[in-house]
Amino acid sequence: MNRVFIGSEALAAGELTEHELRRWYRPVYRGVYVAASVDPSLGDRTWAAWLWSGRRAVISGLAAAALHGSQWVDVGEPIELIGRNSRPHDGLLVRNETLISGEVTKVSGLPVTTPVRTAFDLGRHLRAETAIARLDALKWATFFSIDDVMGLACEHPGARGLRQLKAILPLVDGGAASPKETWLRMLLIDGGFPPPTTQIPVMDGWRILAVLDMGWDDIKVAVEYDGDHHRTNRAQYVKDQRRIRRLEQLGWIVIRVIAEDRPDDVVRQVREAIRRRTSPRSTVA
Template identity: 30%
Template structure:
């Protein structure tokens, strides 16, 4: 059953303060946040609906919060990001970041929640974050299927002259929907920025019969060089065993594998480019 939400002013037209407290004590009503009540314990979506009830008309989810709803939430989302029209008052609420824009926008509804449209969301987010995080956003937006490259280019053109749009225009041609995680996109960007040939994402390696056997994060097929991000999942004993079998097969087939971690990505990207430059000869 859908959760029913009320603002305090709506409830007080039907209840006295004493009756409201009684219903809260009996758990017939639940306080979701200041000024908003529900008829049952709320899930995450209902908590967002309650927040939107507290905000002025025209409020919608934006940036990381909208990206998650659209299916390309690859960046951390500790706060709720909200878009408001420029002419309305800007509230201050804990855990909420309010954004305004000079560009008009109409919301789309995803799961019943108003959101900034997908292309607008991807471009605004890629404008606002550092370059190393912007490409993962664009990659994930393409992978999600909710936007096309042409739609991203058109949206970027609408942002002409705004802060960060040059970065977005540079990165859209590099975006690739085959990328499967943020770190993979970041690895690829580090190599491209290091003046190395763009590696192929999610490269399938075939056996002698031409059957796809192993898929690499990144690679150069003609040179038989594979590139992989080593995350926490590789520390699992069962996964480690499968990885060793995979590595041995690839080595026997003439593939030279190179592995990188968070330390390489965020502390010594020069090591990544030097390693692959050497491997390419």
């Protein structure tokens, strides 16, 4: 018997008795069960949602993004389905939307919207700020073309949320390695700076010294988001400090941003660094 299963099918096959089903298993969704001792993963809940639909729906939204390798999807996120079953159910979101040829693929045995269709849905259904972060994460995990998503919008001219989708797609960047990096990149763009390049490789002779989160390599100004691991992991901290010193020797200004920094202070530091580098007396090594 599978980890997640339809209770009535297990009973009909003689794999369980009704007493065993009630005693040792619990429902994930109506009629779909998992062992009572198991804390269902996002994957378990995705399978359960598909079974709940009678194996007819297509996995979409964040659950589809996770199946395509996108990170930062919480286990408790509602599982989105495209199908015709509109019965309300906690933890499920069923959308009665149109799917055309080429918009569905198979991942781990499940019917899932393709990366392009998944991007199309995320960009329409989520708040703009959240959608950009989710699209960044999806593009980091799996290739999809922004032009292809725009083309899909032409195939669904009456779809809800197209205006927002078209507005945010030019802002998507697959070089953001985390939602915090997306937040930082958007802070810089909203602050009036030219869109920064992401994942900038810096060579030190024949070897790569660093891959910087974002910045402007023509003037050697970089901005990096430091997560907690930079402070809690001593070996990583020492490595980062040595790397920063060498970057400075090579002429880079590197601004380190932490969660406690005020956005206005970050923008001010970046503006001062760019001013230093673009003043008539400035020279870049």
